[in-house]
Amino acid sequence: MSLDSLPIRIVCVRPLFGGNMGSICRAMQNSGLSELVLVSPAENMDQVELRKMALKAYPIYEQSRRVDRLEEAVADCGLVAMTSGVDGFYKQHATSPRELAPELLDAAARAPAAIVFGPEDKGLGNDELKLATHLVRIPSHSAYSSLNLSQSVMLLAHELYVASGEFEGPKEATPPATFEAKERLFDAWDQCMQDVGFCPNDKRPHMMMGLRRIFSRGELSENDVKILLGLARQCSWAAGKGPEKRKIPGSS
Amino acid sequence: MSLDSLPIRIVCVRPLFGGNMGSICRAMQNSGLSELVLVSPAENMDQVELRKMALKAYPIYEQSRRVDRLEEAVADCGLVAMTSGVDGFYKQHATSPRELAPELLDAAARAPAAIVFGPEDKGLGNDELKLATHLVRIPSHSAYSSLNLSQSVMLLAHELYVASGEFEGPKEATPPATFEAKERLFDAWDQCMQDVGFCPNDKRPHMMMGLRRIFSRGELSENDVKILLGLARQCSWAAGKGPEKRKIPGSS
Numbered sequence: 001m002s003l004d005s006l007p008i009r010i011v012c013v014r015p016l017f018g019g020n021m022g023s024i025c026r027a028m029q030n031s032g033l034s035e036l037v038l039v040s041p042a043e044n045m046d047q048v049e050l051r052k053m054a055l056k057a058y059p060i061y062e063q064s065r066r067v068d069r070l071e072e073a074v075a076d077c078g079l080v081a082m083t084s085g086v087d088g089f090y091k092q093h094a095t096s097p098r099e100l101a102p103e104l105l106d107a108a109a110r111a112p113a114a115i116v117f118g119p120e121d122k123g124l125g126n127d128e129l130k131l132a133t134h135l136v137r138i139p140s141h142s143a144y145s146s147l148n149l150s151q152s153v154m155l156l157a158h159e160l161y162v163a164s165g166e167f168e169g170p171k172e173a174t175p176p177a178t179f180e181a182k183e184r185l186f187d188a189w190d191q192c193m194q195d196v197g198f199c200p201n202d203k204r205p206h207m208m209m210g211l212r213r214i215f216s217r218g219e220l221s222e223n224d225v226k227i228l229l230g231l232a233r234q235c236s237w238a239a240g241k242g243p244e245k246r247k248i249p250g251s252s
Numbered sequence: 253m254s255l256d257s258l259p260i261r262i263v264c265v266r267p268l269f270g271g272n273m274g275s276i277c278r279a280m281q282n283s284g285l286s287e288l289v290l291v292s293p294a295e296n297m298d299q300v301e302l303r304k305m306a307l308k309a310y311p312i313y314e315q316s317r318r319v320d321r322l323e324e325a326v327a328d329c330g331l332v333a334m335t336s337g338v339d340g341f342y343k344q345h346a347t348s349p350r351e352l353a354p355e356l357l358d359a360a361a362r363a364p365a366a367i368v369f370g371p372e373d374k375g376l377g378n379d380e381l382k383l384a385t386h387l388v389r390i391p392s393h394s395a396y397s398s399l400n401l402s403q404s405v406m407l408l409a410h411e412l413y414v415a416s417g418e419f420e421g422p423k424e425a426t427p428p429a430t431f432e433a434k435e436r437l438f439d440a441w442d443q444c445m446q447d448v449g450f451c452p453n454d455k456r457p458h459m460m461m462g463l464r465r466i467f468s469r470g471e472l473s474e475n476d477v478k479i480l481l482g483l484a485r486q487c488s489w490a491a492g493k494g495p496e497k498r499k500i501p502g503s504s
């Protein structure tokens with residue numbers, strides 16, 4: 001599911017600062033959101049800061065819609081989530097961004113959905129919070145539980161983006177090495193230990209157990225095995241006992 | 253597990269802007285982190301912006317440690333995670349903040365752990381990335397994949413905070429209503445429909461199915477049932493057919 005094809009709206013009520021507004025635009029674009037509605041924004045927002053923080057995402061601000069009242073911003077919405085602070089109204093009913101995200105995506109497939117954020121200085125009032133279908137509280141530490149406005153938008157937008165499943169995580173370029181390939185690798189290192197005189201022969205099984213454990217701590221890819229196998233053989237060769245002189249057991 | 257008892261370090265390499273630095277401090281404190289190390293920070297950082305964005309978290313900046321080289325910042329660390337952009341070195345090996353978080357908490361219980369962030373303008377170089385034990389890439393939309401520095405710190409710090417399990421989510425104050433309590437509720441509304449003359453008697457079972465579905469869409473708490481039960485009874489009463497005159501079936 002692609003976030004940019006869903007009607008998901010970020011609504012900022014009485015925002016004050018241009019820097020935050022710019023950061024909000026960037027956070028939205030970072031997460032594939034683009035619809036911004038401003039309810040009675042401050043008239044003296046610092047436009048230089050706004051552009052500086054929005055950078056490439058400035059068009060989101062230019063294309064934002066302005067309305068006088070929150071009701072207008074969400075009139076056509078189904079799900080309306082509002083962020084509330086620790087001491088907010090009905091806080092015991094609040095959900096977390098991570099819990100909300102899949103439900104919001106689901107709702108946005110049927111009707112426009114909104115996430116509403118209050119002003120920097122005091123958040124949303126109770127007469128605004130009562131209009132919410134869902135209240136959201138962002139988990140935060142008691143040392144300083146109040147988040148910056150644009151940081152709150154980032155966390156919510158990011159949860160939606162992750163929940164949308166749109167992001168393809170990085171993948172290892174080669175598949176994991178097979179058991180057989182790894183055994184060939186261990187044989188080569190066992191031979192290498194012997195060839196370079198790493199330890200007395202009777203200690204080698206013990207050392208090999210250590211090396212097996214080290215090589216097994218993370219998943220080895222086919223490519224990793226190629227590198228490590230080549231290294232063991234080269235060490236044997238440099239010690240004057242390489243493939244030119246004697247075939248290493250298990251090598252092809 | 254409490255995050256503030258674990259040796260987790262945020263390392264910023266050659267940070268440029270005071271506003272971002274202040275936001276980083278606030279994001280750290282929002283998530284229960286406090287140890288900040290700056291590697292060759294810009295000397296002309298805007299201190300007014302820094303204080304304005306850090307607010308209560310300014311002491312984190314005051315107590316930060318400065319070093320000249322990245323190696324010094326992480327010398328005593330076990331796990332060293334570094335954030336890399338879309339086109340970063342070895343990007344196919346990168347993990348996401350959500351995957352990293354539990355592993356980092358686990359590692360920090362054994363040795364100090366660091367998360368390293370590059371400068372605003374170009375991120376970490378390959379000669380720095382090679383020092384990482386873990387590379388992290390934050391999922392972001394292709395429309396604008398590069399995040400603001402302080403937003404990146406917020407997302408990583410927040411994942412750690414959530415993974416620490418320290419946050420006690422808001423709980424409903426009363427337990428869910430039992431089946432029996434809900435049946436009492438439905439009986440009261442059935443009676444109410446009859447008492448207020450909502451529909452012909454033969455349509456009532458159909459209407460009650462609708463009402464049952466509506467009341468069952470979300471979980472009802474004991475308290476919710478009290479409110480709805482009281483409302484139904486009051487409606488019956490106001491229609492001149494309340495408990496004073498006739499006992500409602502199922503009421504106690």
